[in-house]
Amino acid sequence: MLRNAISHLDPPLVLSLIVLSGLSLVVLYSSGGENMDLIYKQGIRILIGFIILFLVAQLSPQTLQRWAPYIFSIGLILLSMVLLVGIVGKGAQRWLDLGLFRFQPAEIMKLGVPMMVAWVLTRHPLPLRVRELAIAALIVCGPTVLVILQPDLGTAILIAAAGVLAIFLAGIGWRWLLAFTVALGAAGPLMWTMLHDYQRSRILTLFDPWSDPLGAGYHTIQSIIAVGSGGANGKGWMNGSQSQLEFIPERSTDFIFAVYSEEFGFIGAVLMICLYFFVVARGMYIAFNAQDTFSRLIGGALSLTFFFYVFVNIGMVSGLLPVVGVPLPLVSYGGTSMVTLMAGLGMLMSIHTHRKLMPQ
Amino acid sequence: MMARIRIKDYVRETNLIQARLVISSIIVAALCIALLARLYYLQIEQHSHYSTLSQENRISFVPIPPARGQIYDRKGRVIAENLPTYTLELVPDNVPDMDKALDQIARLIELSDIDLQRFHTALRSRPGFEIRTLKSGLTDEEVARFAVNQHQINGFQINARLRRHYPFGPEMVHVLGYVGRISEVDLERIDRNAYRGTDYIGKLGIEAHYERTLLGQSGYEQVETNAHGRVVRTLSRVSPVAGKDIYLNVDVDLQQAAREYLGEFEGAVVAIEPGSGGVLALVSNPVYDPNPFVNGIDTKSYKLLRQDDGRPLLNRALNGRYAPGSTVKPVMALAGLEFHRSPYERVFGKGWFSLRGSRHRYRCWKKQGHGWMDMHDAIVQSCDVYFYTLANNLGIEKLHDFLIRFGMGKKTGIDLDDEPSGLVPSPEWKRAVRGQPWWPGETVIAGIGQGYTLVTPLQLAMVTATLANKGIRNKPRLVRAVRESGATKILELGPQTIEQVAIRNRKMYEIVIDAMVDVVHGKRGTARRSGLGAEYRFAGKTGTAQVIGIKQGATYREENVAKRFRDHALFISFAPVEDPKIAVAVIAENGGGGSRTAAPIARQVMDYYLIGPPPPPEKEPEKDDDAA
Structure with missing residues (x-):
């Protein structure tokens, strides 16, 4: 029974996830100022994450496909509730207090949106027709707008990305893609007016963080200094001055990669990016070899979303992208995103391991 | 092409998604390379730049x-x-x-x-x-x-x-x-x-x-x-x-004693060691406590200090400007000698002096007059008529020239900031500043230190020290020595001689000094009472400066008006005559006559410095009220 359950795990993926989690604890020990409390908490989260991964991996892709509309609906209801009764956390309404821990409904949508998109798109044979495309677009836009209203730009981008990636994989025509890009370009100025001041200044300072080194550019500058001063070999574990002296803001959460690359240098950064690339490549491989369209779509979308996390986070830390609150998967301190990520990875394993059980 | 195929084609659908997966994977790989390139740029190419920045960041x-x-x-x-x-x-x-x-x-x-x-x-x-x-x-x-x-x-x-x-x-x-x-x-x-x-x-x-x-x-x-x-x-x-x-150089004890002797009078006492120019005491009364100023005095207290009638913030010794009155007479006498007037030439003091062709009388302080006076007697008895005559005979140009040579009308060069230069008037000065011609009568009153002439107490003390030194002028110095931090050795600064007053013959000083000795020790000296019982011989000269009007910008309460119009009392002296150790100038504002008010103060200061503190006054036995 247990052996059967374990067989639903994908060893290469599990191994690389364990390495990443291990790295997370190592970096947290340094960034958190040797605070063991932090390590225990993160350790427990990782454990819970793996348990969720294990459980999700047991579900067959068909089950996931069946559940997709329900998960999406529950997520939508919870998101609306957050807007109505959400408590204020970090100046933004994102949380639902469920007593024991606070729950962020937007996280559900990171999985719910790509699942729902895949569900809708597989009801009819591909390639896409305009009607399915329109429905999929609504599925993506609805939750995204709700999350933007919270306001949580980072999560909104991630949700939208997951949905858009699923649509892309479903073979949306290049002309549509072009039209979409143009529309996005046109919507840019409109969205600009909808952004909050702090979000605007973050985008503006991306182009010139030094224009406001103690204000909006502070995060980016301190982070770039940390990364750049790390050099090839790094300053050594626990020896990063930028992190140890508290120059890097959010150094255990969103900016943990700055701490990591300051202390472990370019070599460490290459190692971590290779690890992530491996995870994504493995996910793409699983999607490629999946046996039905829903599995391919959801597997590809989740893998690409995972990479999107990594790219946005490291891009932000290294000053390529504006500062949006996107954690580094599995490494950043924090619980909510860990659960969704692990569930997503569990789905990948489910896709891969339930394959042989299906009649060819 | 693909978009037109509407039949359910499982293989085609699979191929489509797999193609997209491959494209996506290529994009992922490309983006990974972009990230690595960015990190390479930051961590390898720009490493030294950011390394410096991080150093500066944490080191302050x-x-x-x-x-x-x-x-x-x-x-x-x-x-x-x-x-x-x-x-x-x-x-x-x-x-x-x-x-x-x-x-x-x-x-x-x-x-x-x-x-x-x-x-x-x-x-x-x-x-x-x-x-x-x-x-x-x-x-x-x-x-x-x-x-x-x-x-x-x-x-x-x-x-x-x-x-x-x-x-x-x-x-x-x-x-x-x-x-x-x-x-x-x-x-x-x-x-x-x-x-x-x-x-x-x-x-x-x-x-x-x-x-x-x-x-x-x-x-x-x-x-x-x-x-x-x-x-x-x-x-x-x-x-x-x-x-x-x-x-x-200042001795706190002497400073304290001098201010005590000055008592209620507003005024100044300056004591200088003639041989070195060292300032032994620089007293200005009233005073104020500097300690509240260190961290900033509050506005109210400062306002009180500023509005005080006694003007405690004014450093009278350095910045107060007074008419020298008769204390200028020894220098006038020297000017006469320098310009070939005989010390034995006599003038009849009839109580007043008039210029030729004028009926205006310049009065002597002694209404009945001093009678025949030579230079010696004129100094001892402070005969105004003698000095009116002398000044008139010399003319303002020569007087001005000589007083300047003696250090009046210019800064003494003391080691303090913002010293005023005083004023020795000349026709040029009057034309330039007042736009008026010089009147002969102004020369006459300049002979007894009235009119435009203004000196600071410090200048007056310096004039006295210069007389005591017989013309050698040492820069007045408050600071005697400096010690480097941590050093045990004290670096003495020593006297700084500015100049020797150009004069024909230094013997001329003795004539004047002899007369100044008789001012205090002579039978008819104006300050003979202050010379009584002295354990050393000293030389002095009294002075009384008329207060012409209320000081500019100052307002006085009514009950004080009378006192405010009283003359300033002045006295200059040095001692011992044979080897001067101390030269003193005293100005007691509204103190009346110099002999009565200022001279005793100078005598006490010299006593204190040369002999030591006076024995404490005997206390009256306390009354025992409770005694039955």
């Missing part, structure tokens, strides 16, 4: 103020010292919300309006990463209260600093001046680097004039800080160099 220099040089009096007593005090300081850049933080602080430590006002000025005047003082002189209780709550207030710290203190308070204020907080005006003229970490600067007196000597050099500590500015550890330290200690 904390200036350490030097201990200001101490000041000692002639007998080695500390008269300006540094006392430890607790100050509440902060680095503005490290305080995210200043108003909130100040609110929090105000709940723990009492902040006055002046503290806040001064702090806000300081906030604007220097860059935000430099440390500022919010309040100094915290009590132990306040320190404790702050320490308990410190974790709630970022960027603030309590440091033990040194605060200037003047143990003799008001007694030495007109000599020492005081230090105060660096103002915005100060900032414009000082080298800010030299004052890093220092809040104080000499504002007045010795403290201002010897600022560079006393200041010392700032040191600094190279410290590693976190982004909140909290010091994590010290990397290196360059110790500050304490300012040099200064030893004054």
Whole structure:
């Protein structure tokens, strides 16, 4: 029974996830100022994450496909509730207090949106027709707008990305893609007016963080200094001055990669990016070899979303992208995103391991 | 093409998605390479640049103020010292919300309006990463209260600093001046680097004039800080160099005694050691306490000081300008000798003098007149008519020339700032400043030190010292010696001779000095009473300066008007005659006659210096009221 359950795990993926989690604890020990409390908490989260991964991996892709509309609906209801009764956390309404821990409904949508998109798109044979495309677009836009209203730009981008990636994989025509890009370009100025001041200044300072080194550019500058001063070999574990002296803001959460690359240098950064690339490549491989369209779509979308996390986070830390609150998967301190990520990875394993059980 | 196929084609669908997966994977790989390229650029290419930035980020220099040089009096007593005090300081850049933080602080430590006002000025005047003082002189209780709550207030710290203190308070204020907080005006003229970490600067007196000597050099500590500015550890330290200690010629005891002798009179006493130019006492009465000025006096107290009728803030010894009156007569006599008037030439003092062709009478202080007077008698008895005649015969040009040679009408060069030059009038001066011609009558009254002539008490003392020195003029010096910080050896500065007064024959001094001796020791001397019982021979000259009108800009209360119009009493003297050790000038404002008021003060000062403090007056036995 247990052996059967374990067989639903994908060893290469599990191994690389364990390495990443291990790295997370190592970096947290340094960034958190040797605070063991932090390590225990993160350790427990990782454990819970793996348990969720294990459980999700047991579900067959068909089950996931069946559940997709329900998960999406529950997520939508919870998101609306957050807007109505959400408590204020970090100046933004994102949380639902469920007593024991606070729950962020937007996280559900990171999985719910790509699942729902895949569900809708597989009801009819591909390639896409305009009607399915329109429905999929609504599925993506609805939750995204709700999350933007919270306001949580980072999560909104991630949700939208997951949905858009699923649509892309479903073979949306290049002309549509072009039209979409143009529309996005046109919507840019409109969205600009909808952004909050702090979000605007973050985008503006991306182009010139030094224009406001103690204000909006502070995060980016301190982070770039940390990364750049790390050099090839790094300053050594626990020896990063930028992190140890508290120059890097959010150094255990969103900016943990700055701490990591300051202390472990370019070599460490290459190692971590290779690890992530491996995870994504493995996910793409699983999607490629999946046996039905829903599995391919959801597997590809989740893998690409995972990479999107990594790219946005490291891009932000290294000053390529504006500062949006996107954690580094599995490494950043924090619980909510860990659960969704692990569930997503569990789905990948489910896709891969339930394959042989299906009649060819 | 694909879009047109509507039949369910499983293989085609699979191929489509797989193609997209491959494209996506290629994009993922490309983006990974982009990230690696970016990191390569930051960590390898630009490594040294960011490495430097991170060094600068965490290493900051904390200036350490030097201990200001101490000041000692002639007998080695500390008269300006540094006392430890607790100050509440902060680095503005490290305080995210200043108003909130100040609110929090105000709940723990009492902040006055002046503290806040001064702090806000300081906030604007220097860059935000430099440390500022919010309040100094915290009590132990306040320190404790702050320490308990410190974790709630970022960027603030309590440091033990040194605060200037003047143990003799008001007694030495007109000599020492005081230090105060660096103002915005100060900032414009000082080298800010030299004052890093220092809040104080000499504002007045010795403290201002010897600022560079006393200041010392700032040191600094190279410290590693976190982004909140909290010091994590010290990397290196360059110790500050304490300012040099200064030893004054001034004797606090003599200074105190002289002011005591001056009593209620507003005025000045200046005592100089003729041989060196050392200033033994520089008294201006009334006085004020300099200590409140160190951290900034409150507006109300300052207003009171400014509006005080006695004008305590005015340093009369240095800045007060008075008509010299008859004290100028010895110099007038010398001028006569220099310009070939015979000392034996006699003038009949009939009580008044008139210019030829004029009916205006210039009166002598003695209405009935002195009778026939030669130079000696004219000095001893202070005969005005003799000096009216002498001045009139010499003419204003020669008088002006000689008085200037003697050091009047120009700065003495004392080691204090903002010394006025006094005034010796000339026709050129009057034309230039007043736009009026010189009248012969003005020459006449210049002969007895009235009219436009103005001297400072310091100048008067210098004239006296020059007479005692027979023409050798030493620059008046408050500072006797300087000691490098940490050094045991004291560097004596020695006398600085400015010039020897150009005169035909130094024997001429003896004629004048003989007469000045008879002023106090002669039977008919105007100050003969002050010479009684002296254990040494001294020379002197009385003077009485008419108060022509109310001083400009000053208003007096009605009950004081009468007193305010009374003449100023002056006296100059030096002793012992054979080997002068001390030259004194006394001015008692509204003191009436010089012989009655000023001369006894000068005598007491000389007694104190040459003989020692007088025996304490015998106390009357206390009445025993309870005795039955």
